[in-house]
Amino acid sequence: MNAITSSEFQTLNSQAVDLSPLQAVIFDWAGTLVDFGSLAPTQIFVEAFATFGISITLEQARGPMGLSKWDHIHQLLQEPSIAAQWNSMFGRAPSDADVDAIYARFMPMQIAKVGEFSAPIDGAVQVLQWLRANRLKVGSCSGYPREVLNQLLPQAAKAGIAPDHVVAGDELTAGGRPGPYMAIANVLALGISDVRACVKVDDTVPGIEEGLNAGMWTIGLSLSGNEVGYSKEEYSAADSVDVEAKIAVAEAKLKKAGSHYVMRTISDLPAVLAKIAERMRRGELPNS
The missing domain is CATH 3.40.50.1000 (HAD superfamily/HAD-like)
Known part of the structure; x- marks a missing residue:
């Protein structure tokens, strides 16, 4: 290395x-x-979205890396295939309130895991x-x-x-x-x-x-x-x-x-x- x-x-x-x-x-x-x-951040994004029934890949999770985590989630929800899943699951387009909800789910998971990395x-x-x-x-x-x-x-x-x-x-x-x-x-x-x-x-x-x-x-x-x-x-x-x-x-x-x-x-x-x-x-x- x-x-x-x-x-x-x-x-x-x-x-x-x-x-x-x-x-x-x-x-x-x-x-x-x-x-x-x-x-550390990548896998947690996958897991946090999964708790809402939304499947994202590690590659998708890496896409907006470097942004603040709220902005990262917001940008992921704008990705067409992810937004389509959300619409299919909940019958509407994702909103800022949904970003807040995923962020609230993401945070304790990230806090618990970050020390491992x-x-x-x-x-x-x-x-x-x-x-x-x-x-x-x-x-x-x-x-x-x-x-x-x-x-x-x-x-x-x-x-x-x-x-x-x-x-x-x-x-x-x-x-x-x-x-x-x-x-x-x-x-x-x-x-x-x-x-x-x-x-x-x-x-x-x-x-x-x-x-x-x-x-x-x-x-x-x-x-x-x-x-x-x-x-x-x-x-x-x-x-x-x-x-x-x-x-x-x-x-x-x-x-x-x-x-x-x-x-x-x-x-x-x-x-x-x-x-x-x-x-x-x-x-x-x-x-x-």
């Missing part, structure tokens, strides 16, 4: 790396820092240590509501994942992704002087759009995230040709969304940040 080994991390820390004028990296959570394959993605702990050693601040935001993050964060912290600031998908009145609001909230909380000195790292299209809308550099994650969707076990057992094909599709989608760079997992971040910093020293900006 191209994780950073202990010896490689020691070598990385011993090398002089000029990351100026970068100031911060803002991460997504599932599929980026923890939960290889972004599995709190394991750091290989290399994440070392990379966060490396960022701090190089004086970069570490922010984060998520489509998860605060109640879910309250279950996830303590367990992730015990494993070594503890950003300087965390913004949940339901706690800003301005809204969530693809708007810039959670990313900007990190800028304010971390005391960053220039949004153009921030890098947003995310595995979803709405997350990349969030960073772009905030005026930041953006890095998409292919292998570890929602777009490929393998569990670690599935990835280990998968045919290499199939793996590369899925990665190619994920990379193309994230590049089309506007990612400045696409990498496979967080282990690749140090090298990509060095490239961004070099471009900034040449006078390049995210929107150039």
Whole structure:
């Protein structure tokens, strides 16, 4: 999985790396820092819809990933085949009240399950240590509501994942992704002087759009995230040709969304940040 080994991390820390004028990296959570394959939300969407007699596939559940969970459910209900099922089951088109009802069913299921998917993605702990050693601040935001993050964060912290600031998908009145609001909230909380000195790292299209809308550099994650969707076990057992094909599709989608760079997992971040910093020293900006 191209994780950073202990010896490689020691070598990385011993090398002089000029990351100026970068100031911060803002991460997504599932599929980026923890939960290889972004599995925690996906299966719960399937199960929550099933309690209403509605069948959705894992692929459908992954489609709107990166949005806040209420918006995610709302968008799923707009999908023609799902909306048709709802109409057949209840004799009417789905409404916002129905989104509320599914969300209310989804939340306790997600809270109960999210801790099972709190394991750091290989290399994440070392990379966060490396960022701090190089004086970069570490922010984060998520489509998860605060109640879910309250279950996830303590367990992730015990494993070594503890950003300087965390913004949940339901706690800003301005809204969530693809708007810039959670990313900007990190800028304010971390005391960053220039949004153009921030890098947003995310595995979803709405997350990349969030960073772009905030005026930041953006890095998409292919292998570890929602777009490929393998569990670690599935990835280990998968045919290499199939793996590369899925990665190619994920990379193309994230590049089309506007990612400045696409990498496979967080282990690749140090090298990509060095490239961004070099471009900034040449006078390049995210929107150039």
